Amino acid sequence: xxxxxxxxxxxxxxxxxxxxxxxxxxxxxxxxxxxxxxxxxxxxxxxxxxxxxxxxxxxxxxxxxxxxxxxxxxxxxxxxxxxxxxxxxxxxxxxxxxxxxxxxxxxxxxxxxxxxxxxxxxxxxxxxxxxxxxxxxxxxxxxxxxxxxxxxxxxxxxxxxxxxxxxxxxxxxxxxxxxxxxxxxxxxxxxxxxxxxxxxxxxxxxxxxxxxxxxxxxxxxxxxxxxxxxxxxxxxxxxxxxxxxxxxxxxxxxxxxxxxxxxxxxxxxxxxxxxxxxxxxxxxxxxxxxxxxxxxxxxxxxxxxxxxxxxxxxxxxxxxxxxxxxxxxxxxxxxxxxxxxxxxxxxxxxxxxxxxxxxxxxxxxxxxxxxxxxxxxxxxxxxxxxxxxxxxxxxxxx
Numbered sequence: 001x002x003x004x005x006x007x008x009x010x011x012x013x014x015x016x017x018x019x020x021x022x023x024x025x026x027x028x029x030x031x032x033x034x035x036x037x038x039x040x041x042x043x044x045x046x047x048x049x050x051x052x053x054x055x056x057x058x059x060x061x062x063x064x065x066x067x068x069x070x071x072x073x074x075x076x077x078x079x080x081x082x083x084x085x086x087x088x089x090x091x092x093x094x095x096x097x098x099x100x101x102x103x104x105x106x107x108x109x110x111x112x113x114x115x116x117x118x119x120x121x122x123x124x125x126x127x128x129x130x131x132x133x134x135x136x137x138x139x140x141x142x143x144x145x146x147x148x149x150x151x152x153x154x155x156x157x158x159x160x161x162x163x164x165x166x167x168x169x170x171x172x173x174x175x176x177x178x179x180x181x182x183x184x185x186x187x188x189x190x191x192x193x194x195x196x197x198x199x200x201x202x203x204x205x206x207x208x209x210x211x212x213x214x215x216x217x218x219x220x221x222x223x224x225x226x227x228x229x230x231x232x233x234x235x236x237x238x239x240x241x242x243x244x245x246x247x248x249x250x251x252x253x254x255x256x257x258x259x260x261x262x263x264x265x266x267x268x269x270x271x272x273x274x275x276x277x278x279x280x281x282x283x284x285x286x287x288x289x290x291x292x293x294x295x296x297x298x299x300x301x302x303x304x305x306x307x308x309x310x311x312x313x314x315x316x317x318x319x320x321x322x323x324x325x326x327x328x329x330x331x332x333x334x335x336x337x338x339x340x341x342x343x344x345x346x347x348x349x350x351x352x353x354x355x356x357x358x359x360x361x362x363x364x365x366x367x368x369x370x371x372x373x374x375x376x377x378x379x380x381x382x383x384x385x386x387x388x389x390x391x392x393x394x395x396x397x398x
Contacts, residue, residue, distance in 0.1 A: 067094035073294035083295025100391035156203020321371035
């Protein structure tokens with residue numbers, strides 16, 4: 001070991017704080033920190049304790065098993081190249097999550113979260129500057145959809161989770177100073193408004209799910225009161241956003257029109273997702289137990305698509321994480337995948353730690369919802385956020 005344990009741990013913590021800040025801002029910067037963390041971990045010795053720490057956690061075993069089953073799925077895969085591409089995207093579950101889980105420290109959790117929220121605040125500020133036309137749009141942003149550092153598909157879910165974290169801080173931190181209450185309240189409102197000047201529908205659905213979750217967590221055992229507040233707050237905010245936000249209004253109307261006129265025009269945003277669902281279901285029906293293999297979904301989808309909907313585009317991804325996993329790895333793969341969430345829920349329910357009990361419940365619920373509309377544990381930004389927060393929310397520090 002080249003570094004003392006104290007210096008090594010400090011190095012890890014500074015890198016984790018840096019990762020929390022960089023992950024919503026830059027792929028290159030976040031990846032640079034990730035590579036640094038993993039390389040230090042791999043070459044810093046103490047392997048027996050590291051392996052024992054990981055192997056003693058059922059959640060970590062489930063995550064690693066999910067990755068390993070993707071590797072096993074290469075056995076019945078014809079398209080090895082695409083299979084290796086999928087495995088490359090899945091490496092977070094095999095190495096990054098266990099490594100992060102192994103090095104996170106309880107006393108630094110507040111710094112991880114603060115650093116992440118600081119980055120989101122910066123992103124939000126730039127989003128407003130573009131929206132108000134004070135600076136020109138750059139990279140992925142436009143005035144109509146001001147999300148500069150990533151597409152709205154990733155930005156809005158990350159923003160929704162950030163709104164939950166700010167709301168959680170306001171409602172559950174009894175030691176929060178008045179000045180910080182004002183700051184957090186300001187950012188809660190500004191982030192919520194930002195949600196509806198950008199076009200990510202999955203994130204907007206996630207936002208309303210955030211409202212429901214945090215209301216029920218706040219009222220805890222007063223379920224009747226929680227239901228009443230939910231019935232008042234959620235429709236109220238929806239109506240306000242629908243009335244005041246042109247982009248949200250357009251996206252909601254478009255979604256309804258796409259569904260209503262699906263038989264007349266399948267080649268729309270929602271229409272394509274419905275078609276993906278229908279065609280992918282046939283793939284799963286024909287290969288129910290082990291799927292078509294890690295790399296053969298695009299090839300098998302193309303066959304079905306040419307028969308059922310030849311005028312529709314082919315797809316490498318059905319924009320639904322459950323369909324993708326079941327198509328590739330069958331019911332067995334889907335059960336392994338869902339076991340990850342089962343162990344997250346189980347840990348949170350049994351935990352006496354307030355953060356793990358509340359945020360630890362919210363994180364998997366929110367991802368289980370948005371994965372109905374896209375494969376959010378296949379993309380860089382959302383997968384990294386999920387893995388990063390999971391690394392400390394479900395770790396027993398005692």
